[in-house]
Amino acid sequence: LGLAQWLVQKDHPLTARVTVNRYWYMLFGTGLVKTLGDFGAQGEWPTHPALLDWLAVDFAENGWDIKRTLKQMVMSATYRQSSRVTPGLLEADPDNRLLARGPRFRLQGEFIRDSALAASGLLVDTIGGPSVKPYQPDGLWNEVSLTGERFTRDNGEKLFRRSMYTYWKRSSPAPSLTIFDAPSREQCALQRSRTNTPLQALVTLNDVQFVEAARSLAERSLKQGGDTVESQIEFSFRLVTGVRPNSLVRTILTESFEQELKVFQSDTERAKKLISIGESKRDESLDAARHAAMTVVTSMILNLDETLTRG
Numbered sequence: 001l002g003l004a005q006w007l008v009q010k011d012h013p014l015t016a017r018v019t020v021n022r023y024w025y026m027l028f029g030t031g032l033v034k035t036l037g038d039f040g041a042q043g044e045w046p047t048h049p050a051l052l053d054w055l056a057v058d059f060a061e062n063g064w065d066i067k068r069t070l071k072q073m074v075m076s077a078t079y080r081q082s083s084r085v086t087p088g089l090l091e092a093d094p095d096n097r098l099l100a101r102g103p104r105f106r107l108q109g110e111f112i113r114d115s116a117l118a119a120s121g122l123l124v125d126t127i128g129g130p131s132v133k134p135y136q137p138d139g140l141w142n143e144v145s146l147t148g149e150r151f152t153r154d155n156g157e158k159l160f161r162r163s164m165y166t167y168w169k170r171s172s173p174a175p176s177l178t179i180f181d182a183p184s185r186e187q188c189a190l191q192r193s194r195t196n197t198p199l200q201a202l203v204t205l206n207d208v209q210f211v212e213a214a215r216s217l218a219e220r221s222l223k224q225g226g227d228t229v230e231s232q233i234e235f236s237f238r239l240v241t242g243v244r245p246n247s248l249v250r251t252i253l254t255e256s257f258e259q260e261l262k263v264f265q266s267d268t269e270r271a272k273k274l275i276s277i278g279e280s281k282r283d284e285s286l287d288a289a290r291h292a293a294m295t296v297v298t299s300m301i302l303n304l305d306e307t308l309t310r311g
Contacts, residue, residue, distance in 0.1 A: 008064070014039055016056035020069060021046075024055075025191070027073050029105040029310070030097070037190040043095050047097045079103075083311035104311025106194055109180025110163035113209065116302050119239045120216035122160045122280060131167035132158040135208040137175060144171040159209075159279060176203050204303050211295075212278025214302055218294035219283055229257055236298050241306040260293035 008014045018039060025031035032052045035043040040046065046052045060067050073079055083102035092257040093100050107115070117123035133154045151172075153159075166174055170186050177192055179199045183189035204210050217236055224236030233253045237245045245253065264271035271292035282291070 008060075010060065012157040016060045016064075017052055019061050019064075020055040021052065022190075023066070023070055024073065025072070027079060029194075030095075030103075034097075048099075051301075058076045090301075102311055104309060105181075106196060106309050108192065109177040109182050112180060112204070112308055113163045113176070114215040115240070115307070116204075116210055116217075117160055119236075119302075120213040121220050122213060122216050123162065124157045124160045125162065126157075129161075129165065131168045132161045132165050134159045134161070134174075140175075141172050143171060144169075155279060176207050176209065179203050196238075201303065204308070205299065208278055210302060211274075211299065212280060214299035215275050215278060215282065215291075216296045217279060217302070218275075218291055219286060221298065222286055222291065222294055223283070229254055232294065233257065233297060236301055240298075240301050241304070243306070253300065256300065257293050257297050260296045261289055264289035264292040 006012065017033075018036075021031040021033050022036060025036055033039060033044055033046045038044075043169075045102060049067075055069070058072075073095050078099050081101065083104040085101055089100050092098075096103065107256055114123060120300045133152065135153060137150055149182055149305070164176065166177070168174070168185055170184055173182065173184050178184070179197070180203070181193045183192060220239075221232040221236040225232035230250060233250065237249075237253070264274075268288055271288045274292045274295055275288060294303055
């Protein structure tokens with residue numbers, strides 16, 4: 001109790017600063033103090049010390065309200081500005097430490113999975129409860145379980161809980177999240193590595209969770225996106241990215257739909273196989289070929305840079 005009281009007393013110089021710096025890092029990709037775990041003599045000096053002090057005081061004086069602080073950051077003009085870079089900006093501030101443009105970086109694996117499920121309408125946003133075991137490769141724990149325990153997948157709504165509730169076995173963590181640099185949790189990690197590899201594309205294109213999300217998003221678009229292919233594609237694109245597709249993107253996606261539709265109309269079994277992936281039920285009243293063709297398009301949308309990258 002004494003330690004806790006000391007950590008949050010008004011004249012403590014670090015607790016609030018370290019905390020708001022972590023949230024700044026989560027939203028902007030880099031903290032105001034780049035060395036998240038070192039505010040000492042060997043740590044990096046803050047790029048905006050007055051801003052860090054103001055955020056820290058404001059955070060503490062408003063009841064250490066995390067949600068309020070995060071909302072304050074994301075509604076700021078600094079966070080909402082464009083990430084487009086000019087040659088002049090790149091020369092003057094190559095790492096964007098001066099925040100002259102919006103941050104741009106690949107999202108964490110948990111965010112990518114949750115975003116796909118949210119856009120598809122499958123995400124279960126219930127708060128609390130025990131951990132769940134969503135889709136994972138067969139034989140996941142076989143080589144590391146000393147007691148003979150085997151991975152048993154959950155069913156129903158448990159497959160679509162937020163990623164923070166995924167059961168985590170440290171000796172065999174969830175591969176789809178590990179590929180997106182989720183730490184193993186064998187030790188505390190203040191800062192994640194951030195990579196872009198072909199394995200990540202294999203996950204978002206082929207993992208059951210993402211194919212099912214694409215299938216569900218396609219069904220949602222066919223039913224709610226209007227009467228034309230163009231409006232249905234725009235509906236999906238806006239759900240996933242938050243913006244409308246430009247004319248070039250709209251043309252490419254529409255042409256892709258038409259090409260895939262011909263393929264699936266000539267091979268209905270292939271169409272049915274694609275739209276049967278995953279445990280969730282599909283609307284059988286929808287034409288299988290159109291549903292499958294739109295699934296290919298929504299999968300493309302879920303794999304765009306605009307989807308996987310903040311910025």
